[in-house]
Amino acid sequence: MKIVILMGSPNKNGSTSLLAEEFARGAREAGHNVERIDAAHADVHPCTGCIHCGYEGPCVQKDGVDAIRAKILSADMIVFATPLYYYGMSAQLKALLDRFCAFNSSIQKKRMRSALISVAWNSDDWTFEALMAHYQTLTRYLNLTDMGTVLGYGCGTPSMTRRSPYPQQAYALGRGLR
Numbered sequence: 001m002k003i004v005i006l007m008g009s010p011n012k013n014g015s016t017s018l019l020a021e022e023f024a025r026g027a028r029e030a031g032h033n034v035e036r037i038d039a040a041h042a043d044v045h046p047c048t049g050c051i052h053c054g055y056e057g058p059c060v061q062k063d064g065v066d067a068i069r070a071k072i073l074s075a076d077m078i079v080f081a082t083p084l085y086y087y088g089m090s091a092q093l094k095a096l097l098d099r100f101c102a103f104n105s106s107i108q109k110k111r112m113r114s115a116l117i118s119v120a121w122n123s124d125d126w127t128f129e130a131l132m133a134h135y136q137t138l139t140r141y142l143n144l145t146d147m148g149t150v151l152g153y154g155c156g157t158p159s160m161t162r163r164s165p166y167p168q169q170a171y172a173l174g175r176g177l178r
Contacts, residue, residue: 001113003027003034005076007118008082008093010040015119015161019150019170019178020081021082023117028175034174035066035075040092043070044099053102065099073106077177078144080135084120087130097138113177114144117170121156128153148173 009016024034043064052060061063082089084160085131091096100107112158116135120127128151139146150173161167 001032001076002074003032003077003079003177004071004099005034005036005079005081006072006093006096007036007038008040008080008096008172009127010089010090011083012038012041013156013158014083015155016081016117016153018158018161018164019117019119019152019155020134022170023079023081023115023168023174025069026171026173027177028176030047030175032174032177033105035071037071037094039135044069044096044107045102046095047098051101055065055101056105057102059099059102061099065096066073066104068096069103073103073110075112076110077115077147079115079117080138081117082131084118084122084128084131087127088134089118090130100142104142109143111145113142113147114139114142115147115173115174116151118150119152119161119166121154123154127151146167147177 155161
């Protein structure tokens with residue numbers, strides 16, 4: 001299976017990256033091809049809502065999204081990896097997702113798999129509720145089959161994350177994919 005990880009963290013060596021790398025390690029050990037797309041540092045302009053794409057491309061903006069689109073549409077699974085910023089995904093990942101409107105139906109027709117990996121400093125039981133609602137809406141709208149989530153409560157720094165059970169959970173999620 002070909003997996004793309006959409007990395008939404010602007011911190012290249014942070015807790016989100018740590019969990020995404022553990023997921024990728026497990027998935028590769030299970031025989032899958034994994035590619036990480038650094039959405040936070042890619043040339044991705046915000047959607048203008050012009051609808052020139054007619055909801056199935058091409059987009060009038062000329063940036064890095066065409067190359068990302070090709071990688072997503074050649075994959076079997078999308079992993080959304082993001083730190084929790086004010087109870088939602090990072091703006092960098094959201095900007096990329098907004099641009100999906102130019103290829104929604106192509107994603108919907110593929111019936112891809114998906115997963116969510118996120119970390120938060122906060123460890124309250126309600127911390128990820130809004131992000132999970134958004135993710136569940138995305139999976140429903142895009143006809144994605146959720147393969148699992150890793151929600152890293154209390155992972156404010158990489159050292160906190162390394163001492164938590166979440167790296168092992170991310171590895172197990174990747175390793176368990178069939």
